[in-house]
Amino acid sequence: MKQIALEALDFALGPEVEYADVRIVESKDRTVSTRNGRVSQVAATESMGIGIRVLINGSWGFAATDRLNREGLAAAANLAKEIAVASGLARKEKAVLAPENPYVETWIAPCLADPFLTSVESNIQLLLAIDSELRRNAGVTLAEGSLVFDRTRQVFASSIGSLIDQTKTSTGAGYAAYSFAKDEIQKRSFPNSFGGQYQLKGYEMIEELDLLKQAPRIAEEAVALHKADQCPSGEFSLILDSSQLGLQIHESVGHPIELDRVLGSEANYAGMSFLTLDKLRALRYGSDIVNVVCDATLAHGPGLGTFAYDDEGVPAQSTPIISNGLFTGYMTSRETAAIVGDARSNGTMRAKSWDRLPLIRMTNVSLLPGEQSLEEVFDVPLGIYMETNKSWSIDDKRYNFQFGCEIAWEIKNGKRVRMLKNPTYSGISTQFWNACQAISNRQHWTLWGVPNCGKGQPEQVMGTGHGASPSRFGGIKVGSGYQA
Amino acid sequence: MMDPKQCLEIAQAEARSMGVRDVEIILSDTTSSLTRFANNAIHQNVTAQAGHCSVRVVLNNRTARASTNRFTEQSIREVTAQAVGLARSSEADEMLPAMHEASNVESQSRWAATTASSSPTSRAQAVREAIELVEGAGQSAAGILSTDVSHEYLLNTNGVLLEHAETMSRFSITSTAADSSGWAKASTVDLRDLDTASLAKQAMGKAWASAAPKEIPPGAYTVILEPAAVLDLVGQIFGDFSAAAIAEGRSFLSGRLGIKLFGNNITITDDCFHPLQAGAQFDGEGVARQKLVLVDGGVPRDVARSRSSALRDGGKPTGHGLPLPNEAGEAVTNIVIHGGDHSINDMIRQTKRGILVTRLWYIREVEQFEKIMTGMTRDGTFLIEDGQLICGVRNFRFNQSVVKLLNNVEMLGPTMRTSGEETFDMVVPAMKVNDFHFTEVTKF
Structure with a gap:
């Protein structure tokens, strides 16, 4: 990745270019979710591409591509320059950058338990156990839960000489119980709504949350809200x-x-x-x-x-x-x-x-x-x-x-x-x-x-x-x- | 991007080597360009090209999807093997439909070469002209001019082979004066149909007319909602027109289909073939989209049904299924709210006291069954008295049931393709609505 980043940076430089940076990003994720006792989502995605940013005569241009061969990199770099020149057609103040030092470093965020090493079967088993616990309460009409894992590696290279390689792993987990009765829909979520908790951690976050233990309380509260x-x-x-x-x-x-x-x-x-x-x-x-x-x-x-x-x-x-x-x-x-x-x-x-x-x-x-x-x-x-x-x-x-x-x-x-x-x-x-x-x-x-x-x-x-x-x-x- | 048929052949060969027969692939290649301006200058200007390939397999009532943006034979093989592995790890689902069989899908062009060939220079020149208009009036312009060019393909081992090509151009502008602002936005398949100068003048005019806004108390008002305000507010309810949402008890239509819920003047269809609509004519499994009458004279009649929902509930799939596996089931995508023949000026003339709303912002659901939404007015809110626009007013927060709103529509304007920021583009009219609830007023 570093080689591609440096090659792209080389294409992005030129006598007219005041500053350039490139970011090549490789990411992968896994999403597993359940609804009412069924697996509703099992998906994995990977992506890799590069974004090239150039500053010409105080105006910015940016082009991104997933074509990472020499032709693709050169085309994207040239397009970023063409865009920067076009931006100059409607420019007021020239963009000027505050000074910054060059850095060459590799950084990997702590991840105690690699979530991608857990089996999809075990992910599903956890979610179905929560689902079952939530729906043991007859008032729960919809139980949903999800686990999301993401890993992103990014190499940044800039015309001031920085070359920074960072890898981050994040984990998200949560569930919700809905209760529909008469003319009212009530909902309780754990540990938070809209997908739960998300942190820059590995699978250890899920173990810390102790998700299953809270399910009976969440179900009970969702149903009790109707009478509140x-x-x-x-x-x-x-x-x-x-x-x-x-x-x-x-x-x-x-x-x-x-x-x-x-x-x-x-x-x-x-x-x-x-x-x-x-x-x-x-x-x-x-x-x-x-x-x-x-x-x-x-x-x-x-x-x-x-x-x-x-x-x-x-x-x-x-x-x-x-x-x-x-x-x-x-x-x-x-x-x-x-x-x-x-x-x-x-x-x-x-x-x-x-x-x-x-x-x-x-x-x-x-x-x-x-x-x-x-x-x-x-x-x-x-x-x-x-x-x-x-x-x-x-x-x-x-x-x-x-x-x-x-x-x-x-x-x-x-x-x-x-x-x-x-x-x-x-x-x-x-x-x-x-x-x-x-x-x-x-x-x-x-x-x-x-x-x-x-x-x-x-x-x-x-x-x-x-x-x-x-x-x-x-x-x-x-x-x-x-x-x- | 790799040839779609070759991509399917590679995926199929890999799957068969693992004992799996049924494979579906969805491919896309998009180039999105966006020139962004603020403070009367271009400050961000981007183009991104991206391909996407996702492979879904079905085996023993199990399914899973894996995706990549790398179009090499090895990557396609790897992503197929990953999908097979994920599916084997999943649970069997007796309600999982078999891979879709090929059927006729009516094709409709949504492609304009002028949009596809627009250049950074042509976009910058159009933006500069709009900026010059606004700057000449002593105001400050911010906005975007964008073009999107996309090709999508859906293929499977049952002979489905579908393709959709589309272009879309968008222009949005906010014109800001000392203590007021105005906004306008439009989207068209063909860039030549985007009248950027006219939209800039519209935004300027609203900023000028709403200068020195007065604070008036919140309360129940008659409001005239311009099409963008209708889109962004009423548009919040359409996720509920889903058979899966009803089956799961998360739709406000649960137990309400066939029962009069809105006023007689409310008729809403989902019509992919409407001349002002956009999007592919097939759904996430390759089923041809059907026209749906969602609301007929105030009565909710029909909802979108994926193949899974049709298996569960009976009836035919409507061509609104999302790519499997998914959590939501299906979604309507081509909303047309039928209009009337009242211009906004007509509505203003026939209003004793009310509020004209250009645009709404940050709309969120407060209550699910009556669809109470909260949000703010923005970029052009005016007091109407005795049939005349009197002045700009400070922006309001509203808390309004959309179910009640659609019972209180007094007048409808002609329908138009409308673009906002809170939901997807639709074809909607302006509405004059009685008893609209503003609950607070902000400081500008």
Whole structure:
């Protein structure tokens, strides 16, 4: 792969080319899923191709191909140059890249148990055992479960002399129980909705989750929701579990801090951001106890946004985003770092695969643990505790959001007193984070994987990581989703 | 890409050497180009060429699929062996249909040489002209001009040999002013039919007309939803028009087929042969697509049925099956919501007080059975009073049951091919809808 990358880079260079980089990516995955006692998916995919990016006279061109012989590489490199020249027909400012060092390194993400060495039979047996356990509850009308394994090796080579070889293995697993009765469909998922948990780990993640053990509780809750009271409307102390809080971070912190979005690159699609440049180191984003980092380093944990180098060859970093409530940092690239006064990129450029251009993407954007015990977080006279995301929506500048969860409980004097169904909450991003009253400690902190983050045109759906622990927010509007 | 018949022969030979007779392959070769602009300049500009080959085998009521993008004999052999291995590891499924037999599939051209031959320079020039229009009006343009060229093949060892070639071009533009924005988008098979200048002017006009937006309180309003807003909101329900979804109790149509659910003026078909539609005329197993009447005068009548669903439920497959194995069963893909003859201006003139919505954004399902959706208005939201557009308004969050919405449609516009960002392209009209629920207002 390194030889192909260097050959492609050679084709991409030329006297008119100010900068070039190539990424050759080889990936394979396995998906196994079951529904109601049947195997619904057994599939394996492999892919290999190369993306070539060139900068000519301050304008970018990118071409990708899966034809990896000399002719294919030369054609793609020439097309990237032709595209860069065409881009110059409508250019305003010349793209200038922040300095970066060349790196030559091979990095393999830790993977204790290779998931591709597990047998498909054993994958199916696990899912069918869960399926059977879920459907032992007669109220469950649909049980579904899935396992997803992915391994990607990428070789990056650039005209500044970098040659970086990275291999990452990720694993995803989860299941859900649906209960359809009369005119209502209720659902519970474990360990999270929309496919479960995803991490930069091998099969050890599945063993850690102890999936089968939780199945009876999940089935019971899905069925019990039919008889639960409707979640009330009004302003409440709101406690979120760590998975829902992870998605809250993703939508109301992670996306707004993407500097390309702030600068208008996504105006036509993903939108812009309320975090205009004047707000850096001036905005009280959250209460004093709120600390958020954007951290791609392995030290932060095995997240879907963990790597050694980003897709511009910039080393993984940890950037303070919110420091004791103050907004302190954006996610940047080599092209944008100087705009916020930074000498170098903080390393967040990522591409979905070889056929896509790197964009500023969330790595692991996490709320750091607080100091409270779980009991202290729940210690309110009256509150609502919500668990597991069901729906999520936020406006195109990331102010107004609304989330729905699968299940909630009314909390009185620190204790769960009754189950509530169809909970939703809504608010304005900065008001919400400024209402943060308590964050539970490291013992309850989980690094969640969000596998389906969309951005860019053509769209790139990618994985991001979000660490969080159960936390409490005061005076949050609850219940507006169900007044329609 | 390798010759499809040669590819099948290699896969078939490998499978037979492993004792497997039934093989299906799906091949594709696509070239996608996209010129992206923002702040009145091109900032991203890409072309990606990609091939794909997937092999499915059936043995002893077991099936599995393996895929690659490497078109060498060795790769095809390896991926076939992998599919056989996966299938052997899987569980037998008595409801798995046998490999499909060859049948007639009506062919319809969806190919334009002008789209296929567009160059980076021609795309950049078209973008530059649109930018100049917007910049000349003191606004900032962002958007895309894209072309896609694809060839798909589906073959199997029962004689199925199907081919589909398609081109598609898309232009989308957001024009931003000091405190407002406007948006327009279109998609066409033939790039020459894409009127980029007209779309740029449309977006500019909306940004200009919605300047200095006022904040008005949320609540129940009469709304006029432009076609893109109809597409992105009503389009959220069509995944439920699936026999598998009904069988599994995850469709809002469970127990509701044949029962009046929407207003008399709602008729919806799935029609691959509609002149404004796109896509292949066969499904993921090679079954010819049939025209379906999904909703007739407010009554849900029919749903898509794959061969598996037809085996389970009876009836004939409708040509909407997804490639096997899969989790969803089948999906409608060529939606046509029948329209009326009211222009948007007609609708505005006949509105005492209401909201005109250009586009909706970030739509998600809050409740499955009444199809309550939440989302935001975006890029051109206006107050109407006494039959006139009064001013732009700050964007709203809505929480609205689509079932109720389709009971409250007062007027329909002519149908048009419509492209949005929340679902696939469809042929839909504008709608004037009473009692639409805005629940919150945002800050811009």
